[in-house]
Amino acid sequence: MSDASDDFDDYDQGSEFDFDDESFGGSDYGDNEGFEEVKPESTKLKAYEVEHEVLSTADIQQRQDSQIGQVAGILGLSRESVMVLLLYFKWNNDRLLEQYTEDPEGILKKAGISPDDDNNKKEYNIMSVDGFMCDICCEDRQGLKTFALECDHRFCFDCYKQYVTQKIVDEGESRNIQCPGGSCSLAVNNEAIKLIVEDRVYKRYLTLLNRTFVQDHEHLRWCPAPNCEYAIRCDDVSAKDLKTVVPTVQCACGHRFCFGCGLSDHQPCICVLVKKWIKKCEDDSETANWISANTKECPKCMATIEKNGGCNHMTCRKCKYEFCWICIGSWAEHGTSWYNCSRYDEKSGVEARDNQAKSRASLERYLHYYNRYANHEQSAKLDKDLYLRTEKKMTQLQSTSGMSWIEVQYLAQASAVLQQCRQTLKWTYAFAFYLEQNNQTHLFEDNQKDLEMAVEQLSELFEKPIQELAGLKVTVMDKTAYVNNRRQILLEDTAKGLHEGRWRYQVELR
Structure with missing residues (x-):
């Protein structure tokens, strides 16, 4: 166990919080619980940041x-x-x-626009027509209210209202509401809709208009947080840039997400690798890898066989062929060496052994990265619990040490930094899984290791008993700042590597 008071390399232990680009406030969403981006004093963006703007409904x-x-x-x-x-x-x-x-x-x-548009506001009249029968409901009573567009396809007002309401409420349509008259393609425009439907339906229509407006613009995206009504504008990032940048943005609701793919913050891993990693974790590709690593095929009939005993003398139940589990060679050539294969390098088993070793190595490599990814993912899922425990500790610290609410905020800062760094670490392992091994990768792994060690030290310190935390305020603040600084160093270097094309991958980016 590391001593929580150990010095960190190349860092001023006596400094207060020095978060260049981040401080942390409240949020009600997922992995970003408690995060709120702080604008740096300098307007110059870091390599891993993108310029963006939060837009309200107005x-x-x-x-x-x-x-x-x-x-x-x-x-x-x-x-x-x-x-x-x-x-x-x-x-x-x-x-x-x-x-x-x-x-x-x-x-x-x-x-769907009338060709006689003269730039004058059209007046749509609701009127009664003598001797009129609605073609939808076949009503022909006296004084029946009717409505029609410029095309003069007239229907009773109630049927028109029901038709437009159904389009908006049930079908979620705002772009293509046309006259209900047979093959008529004249559009029911905003002014007509406002006149026909109830206020609640019209508000729904305006909401749908906002949705289509954002969805149709390449540089606008809705915040994916539940019940959030903000959109994000990011002009400097397009689809072709997503192999060289991870465009992480932060909404006014506190949620951090990738503008490129809409998933929660996955820096430093680029979108294409994130999608590959998620698919790899979800599908049965690794089940096949496990079968390759733990089973073998009969050399004669190619039936899949799992070893269920200690003896290396195998007999295929399908074709009754006898072979050695170790070298896949014929058992007849082994003489009496039942439990100690002395013919490991015989020519007949070389290819099978190579395939077996490759499958096992591939599985072990995947599990190495997946287990570490899953560990940090599990920690991220406990964010809400950690935040609640932090609030409880802050309250207890106030009552036991006489500190004010402002003075115990360093615990909230530490909690938020831990959450964000674990989110970052989680995706460093997905990114590293696809990297080719070279000097650049080793530098990345060194930064990854430094951040992970710092996170674990801060986590240990954060879990100290309440009676000890009051005396560790400066230490906690210093180490919180250090951890945040290590995260920035890792993200900065990775982002520069993406811009410069330094990273080499084991898969094709497509």
């Missing part, structure tokens, strides 16, 4: 309005028609303007 709606106004000013169309066009072109201004310039009438027709 921000998203403002951006929609701005984009609609910009295009409406260029095309000379009403805002309602431009909104339908932008929905049709998935909010892509360039594609819209290019195609509209080539064929204005054709594009309006395809999008």
